Amino acid sequence: MIQANELRRGNILAYNGGGLCEVFAIEGDSVGVIDDIDPTYESLINLHYVPLTEDILTKCGIYQSLGSPFYRKGKFAVDLLGHCEYKNVTIDAEISYIHTLQNIYFALTQQELEIKL
Numbered sequence: 001m002i003q004a005n006e007l008r009r010g011n012i013l014a015y016n017g018g019g020l021c022e023v024f025a026i027e028g029d030s031v032g033v034i035d036d037i038d039p040t041y042e043s044l045i046n047l048h049y050v051p052l053t054e055d056i057l058t059k060c061g062i063y064q065s066l067g068s069p070f071y072r073k074g075k076f077a078v079d080l081l082g083h084c085e086y087k088n089v090t091i092d093a094e095i096s097y098i099h100t101l102q103n104i105y106f107a108l109t110q111q112e113l114e115i116k117l
Contacts, residue, residue: 004028007023009023011098012117015048050099051096
């Protein structure tokens with residue numbers, strides 16, 4: 001189940017029935033989300049984390065380096081096993097979901113990770 005303390009505004013999540021949404025507010029066990037239609041509040045039990053995939057990384061502008069398992073954007077690198085590097089230093093974090101990628105990228109670079117969904 002999603003934990004509210006792991007979320008930030010702008011994080012991407014998925015509805016139970018499919019479809020992606022972006023967090024705009026966090027209030028207790030409800031999350032304000034917006035999709036292609038309208039903003040709404042959803043219970044955390046109706047939302048899921050979005051697994052990290054090559055397609056998602058590409059939509060974030062993070063591309064695979066030739067001959068390397070790492071996908072890079074500037075000085076930030078991540079692989080599909082959840083390993084992360086920043087400025088060629090290994091970061092002790094396991095990135096399995098897009099919201100974690102967004103949060104760690106922001107913490108390291110002080111920039112939001114733009115995602116073209």
